[in-house]
Amino acid sequence: MPPKEEKKGPKLSGKDKKTLKELQKKEEIENKAKELSLRAFKAHEKERQTQEKTVRLKRHQEQVRGEREVERLKAEAEEFKTVWANFTLRIDLALEEYEKHQRWASIVRDSTLPDVNNEADINSFLSIWRENEHEVPGGEDRKRDIDADFLICSQAIQLINDILLEVDTVKEDRHAPLWTQKARNKMQFHRANLVNLYTQIQSTLDRLTSNVMQYMDKYVDEGDDQPLTLCKSNVDVKYGLWCGNRVARIRSVDFPSLNIIISPKDGAHLPKQLNLMNNVAMRVLQFSFDPTSVFEKEDVGVEYYAMGGILVVETMSVPQPMKKVKDWVVRLETQLAHDVQLIPYPPVVSDGTGGVAPPIRVSFCVPPRIVVRNTAPVVGIWVPTHSCWLPEGTAEFTYDSASRRATFTTQNLTKLAIIQEKAFDVPYEQWQMYPLDNETVMFTIEGKRRGEVSDREVQIMIRNNLCRVVSPEEPELQHLRESWLSPASLLRMLSNSGYNFLLRECDASFIPDLLPKAMIMENRAYDDMALFCTSFVFASTRHNKLGEDINMALFRISKAMRDVASMDPLRVNLKDDNRWHTVRYEKERAVICRCREDDEPNLEELPGQDVHLNLYTILREMHGEEAVTQAIDAPDLLLQNAVKQILSLVRPLTWG
Secondary structure (H helix, E strand, O other), X not given: OOOOOOOOOOOOOHHHHHHHHHHHXXXXXXXXXXXXHHHHHXXXXXHHHHHHHHHHHHHHHHHHXXXXXXXXXXXXXXXHHHHHHHHHHHHHHHHHHHHHHHHHHHHHOOOOOOOOOOHHHHHHHHHHHHHHXXXXXOOOOOOOOHHHHHHHHHXXXXXXXXXXHHHHHHHOOOOOOOOOHHHHHHHHHHHHHHHHHHHHHHHHHHHHHHHHHHOHHHHOOOOOOOOEEEEEEOOOEEEEEEEOOOOOOOOOEEEHHHOEEEEEOOOOOOOHHHOOOOOEEEEEEEEOOOOOHHHOOOOOOOOEEEOOOEEEXXXXXXXXXXXXXXXXXXXXXXXXXXXXXXEOOOOXXXXXXXXXXXXXXXXXXXXXXXXXXXXXXXXXXXXXXXOEEEOOOEEEEEEEOOOXXXXXXXXXXXXEEEEEEOOOOOOOOEEEEEEEEOOEEEEEEEOOOOOOOOOOEEEEEEEOOEEEEEEOOOHHHHXXXXXXEOHHHHHHHHHHHOOOOOOOHHHHHHOOOOOOOOHHHHHHHHHHHXXXXXXXXXXXXHHHHHOOOOOEEEEEEEOOOOOOOOOOOXXXXXXXXXXXXXXXXXXXXXXXXXXXXXXXXXXXEOOOOOOEOOHHHHHHHHHOHHHHHHHHHOOOHHHHHHHHHHHHHHOHHHHO
16 A cells, blocks of 8 residues: 655745744744853853952951951060060150259249249239239329339249240140140149239239329329320330320320330321220230230130230220319329229220221331231231130231331220231141251251242251251241250240141131041150151151041151161152152051052052051061161150150141
8 A cells, every 4th residue: 555645734835934934043043142141140150259259268368467467466565565664764764864953953043933833822922912012002192113013014924934834844744645634734723823913914004004094193294284105114015005184186196115106097186986085095015925815715726826925905094183272182083093994996886886986007016026927917806705816807917027017907996916827837738857866856847838928947956855946047036046945835936936836626627628636646656756766757748638537647757767876867858759658657556558649649558568566566677676776775865755745746647
């Protein structure tokens, strides 16, 4: 039987064949896509597993490194504890001997003034002073002994200077930093005594003024119908009083021996609002010191400070003049006979606020120790409600450098002073400290660059436990170039002259984008720098200004180490990055990092460098224990102490 023929499917049309072909092609594409997807998945999975393995390995390595770092830091801390204890013992003995000699020297030049640390002595001095002040002047003329009043004020100012020197020693106490309660208590004690002395000086000058006005006829020549102009001065106080019966408007008030002139800003006569024709006197006082700063709030920052003393211009009521009735002299005695009654200018209006009155021109001589760092000094007023100096109500400042005469206009007769921003030089452009020999170090600070005449670099030489200014060479700083002073005293006097490097943390509120560093971290860094102050050069890095971590600071240390057996200085070009290491210093560790001045900041450890406890352990690894021990032992101990104090006061890691 012949085989059956296979049944063929229905014959596909051209259209169906095309559709089938498309389906097959689609299936082929999908299969290839699945295959590619599977391959990609496998590759991704392999990469993920590799990355996870790498991360685990890195994490493990970091953990091991961290554990080793902890062990290393712990071991280094134990080792350094002994090194630091020996150093502290040696420096304490050196300071004890130094302070003993200082005490003997003070006994030799001792005076009748009270002991600045003895509250009973100071209170007794003030009590006797007050009793003598309130005694009614004897004699027929009832005049006060002006020379005696000025003498007691001069003695008080000398006592104030002694207290300020003692405050400086509190700031320099190695064992009681300023943030400790012990230091705070000492500062409050001295602050209270300063307030009492400043208050009593003012009281004596007020008592003198009231006596002169009450017995004005005794202070002028008989028959003299001119207003009384009384001038008295010494190195610390200038006193001027103008008063008397007037029959015509006053053009100006001139205190010739004091070089102070009060004149109208506009017109030919002083403003009517002064009422100088109606039993009103004008008094000027110029102090070589600032009696107001002691009233500033301790924990509130200030933007401005007074340089080199203050100028007071004020008006006050004059008692009714005496009258002669036959052979009798009738003199009305009121409270004005014992005290002064100030008259505010501008006059107070009905709602108790200050009114508006024409400005007055004031001309005076700038004290010889103030550096005018601008084209003319800026004068501000003391604002009692805010306990600070502000540039309010004053304008039109001019200055003649040859005569040192400054002129300005003011809308207020009150306490006035040449003021300057407290942070005028902050942030510091750069700083460095380099050794001249084993007993001398040079510390330089360049303030904030403004491209103006005010730009300066200040050089301070440190030797033994003292320091002095080397430059600028302005005549106003001659006393600081010729005198060796303690770090705190030098910086205080330098501030009075116009170079202020003494800022408080609360002052940072007036400095944009600046956060003060943690004091403990900074203190450790300055301890380290002081240890090696005659072996290495230390300098600022621009990257320190960019950080916002208060527990980390950056500074540079020279790669070169000075041979302590040499008498040559060590200087390093600040612009040559290859001659510097950058130190990343933290609260409990330090390391050499990759930062370079001409690159972006890189805080990673330099290859081959481990994290260490401090500079001592970093340098020991780099230079060897013998060299580092010699570097610590070579400098004069008092020099190391002074370096630590000046760094702690200037705080270059915060303000630079």
